[in-house]
Amino acid sequence: MWTKIPPFLRNKYFLAFLVVFVWLLFFDSHNLIRHWHTRREIRDLRRQQEFYLQEIRRDSIAVDRLESDPEALERYAREKYMMKKEGEDIYIIIEDPR
Numbered sequence: 001m002w003t004k005i006p007p008f009l010r011n012k013y014f015l016a017f018l019v020v021f022v023w024l025l026f027f028d029s030h031n032l033i034r035h036w037h038t039r040r041e042i043r044d045l046r047r048q049q050e051f052y053l054q055e056i057r058r059d060s061i062a063v064d065r066l067e068s069d070p071e072a073l074e075r076y077a078r079e080k081y082m083m084k085k086e087g088e089d090i091y092i093i094i095e096d097p098r
Contacts, residue, residue, distance in 0.1 A: 008014050025032050066073045077083045084090050 066076055082090060082092070
């Protein structure tokens with residue numbers, strides 16, 4: 001019976017390595033599959049972090065411009081909140097979505 005089993009499968013060190021490898025791959029609480037998913041999640045979170053840092057920089061520049069330039073503040077108020085000056089008429093043109 002032992003002659004049909006390849007010699008590397010009869011090696012006790014190989015069998016111990018195989019058991020530990022299978023245990024780490026599937027059954028351990030910090031298994032390799034979970035580790036791979038965690039690395040992917042970290043990569044995605046770092047991409048999101050870079051995106052939000054760019055948005056913060058862009059918004060900080062816009063806030064600085066609005067705080068320092070009264071004309072920019074007036075233009076922003078007119079465009080965003082449709083504010084107007086005394087005695088001024090505003091016409092809102094809605095484009096046809098077709």
